[in-house]
Amino acid sequence: MWASAGGGKLLPYSRTRATQLLAIVARSHIIPVAQALFVTFLWSSSWVLIKFGLEEIPALTFAGLRYGLAFLILAPFVLGARELRKSLTGLPAAGWLRLVALGLLFYTLTQGAQFVGLVYLPAVTVSLFLSFTPALVALMAIPFLGENPTPLQWGGMMIYLIGALVYLLPVEIPLAAAGLAAAVIGLMANAGSSILGRSVNREENLHPLVVTVVSMGVGALVLMAVGLASQGLPQLSWKSWGIIVWLAAINTACAFTLWNHTLRRLTAVESSLINNTMLIQIALLAWVFLDEPLSPKGITGIVVAAVGVLLVQLARPKSSEECRQE
Secondary structure, eight states: OOOBOTTOOBOHHHHHHHHHHHHHHHHHHHHHHHHHHHHHHHHHHHHHHHHHHTTTSOHHHHHHHHHHHHHHHHHHHHHTOHHHHHHHHTOOHHHHHHHHHHHIIIIIIIIHHHHHHHHHSOHHHHHHHHTTHHHHHHHHHHHHHOOOOOHHHHHHHHHHHHHHHHHHOSOOHHHHHHHHHHHHHHHHHHHHHHHHHHHHHHHTOOOHHHHHHHHHHHHHHHHHHHHHHHTOOOOOOHHHHHHHHHHHIIIIIIHHHHHHHHTTTSOHHHHHHHHTTHHHHHHHHHHHHSOOOOOHHHHHHHHHHHHHHHHHHHTOOOOHHHHHHO
């Protein structure tokens, strides 16, 4: 039952107690890591479910239904919380305009383009395009935020491009032109929404749930309007409605809530590492459930691209706020 000795020597009881404490900390950290991995699995499975749903549901209408229903699920949590509701009533007109613009960029354009891209391209190809978002954000931050990429970020971009070329080439342009155009639009809109989202979070000081619900409601409304006007709403089977409800309730509303819960326990580096596994998860799920080919060359390209994106994320310069928090 010794605890210490005069010379500062750690005796058996103290070593055992320290080991027990380390084990408790490790176990407590495993839970948020497992939760975050589960969320990325849900988000990765969305790509497979979307491909199944597109067999019957028009792309833009499908996206509008998913995010419209998710908005209806999440909105009561904002309206029912006094502090969140108060932050909305006190928001100036410029803040509302930013939220509307964010909704149009991230939901109407990004998600709409993703759904359209999945009509023409394999899930892994669209995922690979969108995974370049952190690198494009780093480039866009030069003129818009005055942030210059670090040498490691430049290296990460080059590694990503090498991996993408290994995976994509040769490309059958005549067959995939519409899908490639949608993927590029989705990439540009996603990067733009990331820049705007950082501006909104920095200047408006709103809870992430408020930003998500308002922007999702705006984007989903426009998606639904455009989808119904251009593509209509065909007679849907119970299977299609089940996919829509699952994507909205589980893969969007619940996954968003659980992910934000994990961010309280995980570092930015850990979250980036876990989120970056999606590229590989999507490739494996598409291979198993969609019969999308996964050759050694394709696997090599995906892994190299994932490493490049990870370097861009991990080498991101810290903001002054992040430095203050440390």
